[in-house]
Amino acid sequence: xxxxxxxxxxxxxxxxxxxxxRAAAESRVFVTxxxxxxxxxxxxxxxxxxxxxxxxxxxxRWELRLTPFFRADSHDFARTHVDLRHAExxxxxxxxxxxxxxxxxxxxxxxxxxxxxxxxxxxxxVEDLDGRxxxxxxxxxxxxxxxxxxxxxxxxxxxxxxxxxxxxGRLRPLFGIxxxxxxxxxxxxxxxxxxxxxxxxxxxxxxxxxxxxxGISRDPRFIAQFTDARVGVAYDRLHQLxxxxxxxxxxxxxxxxxxxxWWRADHLFSWRASAGLQTIHQGLFGSRADMLLFAEYHVDxxxxxxxxxxxxxxxFLGMRLAHNDAQSxxxxxxxxxxxxxxxxxxxxxxxRRLRDHWVAGVQANAFLGSRIATxxxxxxxxxxxxxxxxxx
Amino acid sequence: xxxILPLLATLFAAPAAAANAEGQELATxxxxxxxxxxxxxxxxxxxxxxxxxxxxVRVLRxxxxxxxxxxxxxxxxxxxxxLKGMVLLSHPGKDTDQQWLYLPALDxxxxxxxxxxxxxxxxxxxxxxxMTSISVDKHSWTLLEPAACGEAQCTRLQAxxxxxxxxxxxxxxxxxDDSRRLEHVDFYGRDxxxxxxxxxxxxxxxxxxxxxxxxxxxVNHRTQRKTVLHFDQIALGNxxxxxxxxxxxxx
Numbered sequence: 001x002x003x004x005x006x007x008x009x010x011x012x013x014x015x016x017x018x019x020x021x022r023a024a025a026e027s028r029v030f031v032t033x034x035x036x037x038x039x040x041x042x043x044x045x046x047x048x049x050x051x052x053x054x055x056x057x058x059x060x061r062w063e064l065r066l067t068p069f070f071r072a073d074s075h076d077f078a079r080t081h082v083d084l085r086h087a088e089x090x091x092x093x094x095x096x097x098x099x100x101x102x103x104x105x106x107x108x109x110x111x112x113x114x115x116x117x118x119x120x121x122x123x124x125x126v127e128d129l130d131g132r133x134x135x136x137x138x139x140x141x142x143x144x145x146x147x148x149x150x151x152x153x154x155x156x157x158x159x160x161x162x163x164x165x166x167x168x169g170r171l172r173p174l175f176g177i178x179x180x181x182x183x184x185x186x187x188x189x190x191x192x193x194x195x196x197x198x199x200x201x202x203x204x205x206x207x208x209x210x211x212x213x214x215g216i217s218r219d220p221r222f223i224a225q226f227t228d229a230r231v232g233v234a235y236d237r238l239h240q241l242x243x244x245x246x247x248x249x250x251x252x253x254x255x256x257x258x259x260x261x262w263w264r265a266d267h268l269f270s271w272r273a274s275a276g277l278q279t280i281h282q283g284l285f286g287s288r289a290d291m292l293l294f295a296e297y298h299v300d301x302x303x304x305x306x307x308x309x310x311x312x313x314x315x316f317l318g319m320r321l322a323h324n325d326a327q328s329x330x331x332x333x334x335x336x337x338x339x340x341x342x343x344x345x346x347x348x349x350x351x352r353r354l355r356d357h358w359v360a361g362v363q364a365n366a367f368l369g370s371r372i373a374t375x376x377x378x379x380x381x382x383x384x385x386x387x388x389x390x391x392x
Numbered sequence: 393x394x395x396i397l398p399l400l401a402t403l404f405a406a407p408a409a410a411a412n413a414e415g416q417e418l419a420t421x422x423x424x425x426x427x428x429x430x431x432x433x434x435x436x437x438x439x440x441x442x443x444x445x446x447x448x449v450r451v452l453r454x455x456x457x458x459x460x461x462x463x464x465x466x467x468x469x470x471x472x473x474x475l476k477g478m479v480l481l482s483h484p485g486k487d488t489d490q491q492w493l494y495l496p497a498l499d500x501x502x503x504x505x506x507x508x509x510x511x512x513x514x515x516x517x518x519x520x521x522x523m524t525s526i527s528v529d530k531h532s533w534t535l536l537e538p539a540a541c542g543e544a545q546c547t548r549l550q551a552x553x554x555x556x557x558x559x560x561x562x563x564x565x566x567x568x569d570d571s572r573r574l575e576h577v578d579f580y581g582r583d584x585x586x587x588x589x590x591x592x593x594x595x596x597x598x599x600x601x602x603x604x605x606x607x608x609x610x611v612n613h614r615t616q617r618k619t620v621l622h623f624d625q626i627a628l629g630n631x632x633x634x635x636x637x638x639x640x641x642x643x
Contacts, residue, residue, distance in 0.1 A: 094633075105499060353472060
């Protein structure tokens with residue numbers, strides 16, 4: 001019995017603290033010269049660090065997480081930035097009641113080509129145009145429920161402003177963006193409190209959720225400035241209701257999401273919806289590789305006076321090919337076409353583990369389209385990107 | 393408790409006859425014999441070897457909670473470093489299992505649909521469906537003719553999955569009449585061909601009367617690839633709770 005007790009104690013003790021994360025060197029190679037005179041660099045380099053510290057009490061009663069992030073960029077001082085992705089405490093009681101507070105990240109959308117219902121975290125736009133990188137959001141959350149029905153409520157005391165490339169940076173519109181001096185519709189500015197409530201129902205074959213949000217929009221509205229060549233950004237008040245659902249069958253997952261929004265004090269109304277499916281094909285051509293295929297349609301209707309969107313009438317097609325080998329080799333590819341303007345954006349990416357701690361990856365990003373598209377300014381900004389990452 | 397963790401099961405002598413009822417009875421007996429451990433935690437060394445013998449190593453941490461209707465399990469990668477924190481949570485159900493995969497790189501939890509359960513788990517020769525308990529209720533059990541297994545005689549119990557998405561037509565469990573333990577399991581693919589064999593070695597008595605195999609070797613006869621799991625620091629009765637096996641704790 002003594003041996004058993006010792007084994008048990010040593011095994012459980014390992015859960016109290018853990019560290020993981022990555023440090024990476026990244027480079028972007030743009031296929032054309034900078035289209036704007038102020039912009040610098042056909043080849044840019046970055047150093048990235050994102051350690052992730054976890055403290056967990058045995059039996060999961062509480063958990064502390066701290067995840068700082070930094071990037072140092074050779075050409076764009078706005079891309080050189082520090083953030084706290086997570087700095088949070090989570091408590092779990094004997095019942096199904098949970099409490100969490102600090103800085104964290106919350107994603108609701110299961111779409112791949114866009115995330116139409118995500119509303120809590122601000123986008124870290126200098127990281128990537130795809131909008132997946134998010135800034136840490138200060139929050140207090142209470143939740144209850146079990147694996148079939150969950151209810152969560154958030155109090156969000158502070159609003160983060162979106163990051164944008166500087167005038168010297170690439171992947172920015174014709175006019176630079178004055179991100180440092182935003183305008184707030186609320187007199188409380190960034191401290192205007194926001195809140196959200198989400199109810200999720202899970203079964204073995206489907207998941208459906210509804211989310212209500214009231215507060216400040218994470219999407220900025222761009223406004224011309226008379227005193228500055230750059231455009232300013234304004235964050236308006238927003239009320240939003242959204243529904244998202246997914247149905248899981250044998251090899252196909254069906255997904256639908258929709259949201260209605262009321263912007264500003266004069267209640268401009270907008271709506272958006274997405275529908276998609278993903279399928280999996282195992283043992284591709286007799287190999288051990290698996291392929292996931294995605295197809296999605298996104299529509300977003302907004303009146304003048306609300307933030308612009310690039311997903312107003314888009315079809316997205318994507319693929320993820322996992323070799324299931326010892327090196328975890330994965331190919332991903334995705335492309336989006338605006339059915340109204342014909343603007344096309346696409347990405348092809350390969351990632352592979354080199355050794356136990358080292359992973360390398362390359363990606364090619366292409367933007368093609370006419371000047372009638374909202375994102376026409378990306379037309380000359382196609383680029384290649386590579387990374388060498390050390391995971392610990 | 394109506395589940396068998398095949399690598400962990402102990403066996404009592406079984407009559408050698410060919411009948412579904414007897415197969416069902418033996419499967420239930422196996423599940424009952426495996427019951428009462430409450431929960432288990434263990435460290436796992438996973439060694440992946442290709443046909444040329446080149447090896448890659450993964451380290452995982454496993455937690456299992458005994459549950460009526462199927463044991464909940466959590467498998468968390470500790471290495472390689474880029475997979476560290478990846479967690480597979482399994483909730484066996486009456487008709488179908490639910491599995492969730494937390495991917496730290498995306499900070500997202502994905503549902504493993506039934507169409508994906510026969511995919512490779514972590515690049516190994518184990519599939520997602522191998523990483524959850526074999527529920528008695530979700531299989532048709534048949535007692536096959538006994539056969540020699542090495543120098544001993546083995547009782548053979550066939551399990552045909554009755555759930556969607558399985559990559560197997562059937563599994564055959566070989567149970568030693570001498571040691572009264574599970575010796576190995578033959579996996580037959582959807583085409584009926586003998587696809588994989590899982591062998592259990594190095595049984596240890598974790599606590600009085602509770603035996604666990606510490607080495608599981610899965611050989612893929614089609615690719616000649618091999619995955620060896622070595623269990624270490626096995627501990628039972630750690631006071632784990634259902635809350636620690638909730639999908640919400642993954643994020």
